[in-house]
Amino acid sequence: MITNKAKKGTVIRNVALTITCILLGIVISMQYKSIQFKNTVNDQDLKTINDYQTRLINLTGERDSLLQEKTEYQRALSVFEQGSPEEQIKYLMDESKKAKTFAGLTDVTGPGVEIIVNFAKEEDFYDADTVLQKLINEIKASDAQAISINGERIVSMTEIRLVGNYLAINNKHYGPPFNIKVIGNVKSLQSALNIPGGVLSDLKFYGAEVNILAKDELQIMKVDENSINIGLLKEIENS
Amino acid sequence: MLNKTVNTNKIIAGLVDVEGSGIEIRLDDAQVTSEGNYNFFIVHDIFLTEIINDLRFAGAQAISINGERIIPMSEQLCLGPSVRVNGKKLFAPYIIKAVGNPKVLEEQLKKGKIYSEIISKNLLFDMTIQNNIKISKYNGNYLKQISVFEEVKE
Numbered sequence: 137m138i139t140n141k142a143k144k145g146t147v148i149r150n151v152a153l154t155i156t157c158i159l160l161g162i163v164i165s166m167q168y169k170s171i172q173f174k175n176t177v178n179d180q181d182l183k184t185i186n187d188y189q190t191r192l193i194n195l196t197g198e199r200d201s202l203l204q205e206k207t208e209y210q211r212a213l214s215v216f217e218q219g220s221p222e223e224q225i226k227y228l229m230d231e232s233k234k235a236k237t238f239a240g241l242t243d244v245t246g247p248g249v250e251i252i253v254n255f256a257k258e259e260d261f262y263d264a265d266t267v268l269q270k271l272i273n274e275i276k277a278s279d280a281q282a283i284s285i286n287g288e289r290i291v292s293m294t295e296i297r298l299v300g301n302y303l304a305i306n307n308k309h310y311g312p313p314f315n316i317k318v319i320g321n322v323k324s325l326q327s328a329l330n331i332p333g334g335v336l337s338d339l340k341f342y343g344a345e346v347n348i349l350a351k352d353e354l355q356i357m358k359v360d361e362n363s364i365n366i367g368l369l370k371e372i373e374n375s
Numbered sequence: 376m377l378n379k380t381v382n383t384n385k386i387i388a389g390l391v392d393v394e395g396s397g398i399e400i401r402l403d404d405a406q407v408t409s410e411g412n413y414n415f416f417i418v419h420d421i422f423l424t425e426i427i428n429d430l431r432f433a434g435a436q437a438i439s440i441n442g443e444r445i446i447p448m449s450e451q452l453c454l455g456p457s458v459r460v461n462g463k464k465l466f467a468p469y470i471i472k473a474v475g476n477p478k479v480l481e482e483q484l485k486k487g488k489i490y491s492e493i494i495s496k497n498l499l500f501d502m503t504i505q506n507n508i509k510i511s512k513y514n515g516n517y518l519k520q521i522s523v524f525e526e527v528k529e
Contacts, residue, residue: 190464194464197462197515200516201514201515204516225377228377228378229377231381231385232377232380232381232384234517234518235381235384235385235387235390236384236388237521237524238388238390238447238517238520238521239384239387239388239389239447240447241384244521244524245524246523247523248523265428269421269424269425270421270424273420273424273450273451273452274450276448276449276450277450277452277459279448280448281448281520281522281524282524283447290447291387291447292387292437292445292446292447292449293431293435293436293437293438293445294431295428295429295431296428297428297429297487320523321523364387365434365436366383366386366387366436368396368397368436368474368475368476369386369393369394369395369436369437369474370394370395371382371386371391371392371393372391372392372393372394372509
């Protein structure tokens with residue numbers, strides 16, 4: 137009798153334990169699923185947040201430049217409405233000078249870096265245009281303000297292309313070594329160029345030897361105006 | 376006379392909208408046909424850099440990518456799924472507009488080394504010749520980009 141009762145108790149306990157385990161299993165799996173579900177939602181949220189951040193940065197930049205443009209126009213308006221003829225001429229000269237500086241039509245000086253690029257083997261020179269383009273692109277991305285290669289000022293329409301045994305830069309021919317002068321923030325230029333796995337290791341792969349020197353003051357000459365053509369461009373009025 | 380000089384400088388600097396004959400290029404990522412390295416299917420910064428360079432070599436007088444005017448210090452830099460140009464993130468498809476002699480532009484682009492790579496990678500590439508291409512001015516803060524210069528000689 138007693139053994140029978142004890143057996144019955146064990147069975148009930150086992151059944152109860154089984155049911156508890158099953159329930160626990162279901163609860164854990166539900167919990168797990170809900171956490172997983174939440175994770176996917178978070179990824180989407182992150183993507184949306186990232187998109188909005190990108191848009192915010194772009195729009196803030198646009199707003200800032202529009203505000204500056206507005207200030208510029210207001211200044212121009214007051215000069216042309218109330219200013220003396222001398223002031224008006226001075227304003228136009230000033231505008232012209234700033235545009236010229238931006239376009240690379242003036243000699244400039246400032247702090248920066250000087251970079252010497254050479255090729256140890258002759259056959260490596262056949263990638264020289266790719267090498268210089270990658271390097272110049274990286275320099276531009278590091279907020280440089282003026283660049284020259286062997287004295288040729290880099291302007292908006294400057295090409296760097298291999299033609300036979302030389303590089304065509306602003307319609308003129310250059311061979312190695314290439315002496316690149318850059319005016320800009322020395323620290324950001326140096327860190328951008330020297331970053332491990334960055335452009336320098338890329339250039340090494342192409343067989344280029346690169347030396348970088350920081351300079352307190354560099355002079356970069358203006359572009360040869362004969363190399364600039366704007367004959368096909370018609371200004372759109374009121375732009 | 377003074378006004379004309381100012382305008383010429385602004386045109387060279389990319390600070391006014393311009394129009395003229397030229398070509399319009401549309402470049403988009405390839406359609407993914409198999410699993411694997413997706414890097415193979417997308418438009419990288421170097422493609423844009425090389426296209427612009429070939430257009431310059433062909434005598435282009437003004438260029439823009441997705442409305443961003445190419446200025447002396449314009450970069451093309453891969454940034455995740457986008458390419459940074461003039462500090463802004465641009466996404467595919469990339470529309471490259473260039474004012475110049477359309478025939479020369481087309482010819483030189485097809486001779487350049489990037490064209491064959493674009494074709495071999497099956498990137499979506501389309502080029503049309505147009506009589507009147509409009510290219511907008513640089514709309515960033517250009518004064519910020521001449522701030523380091525200590526002295527400018529005339």
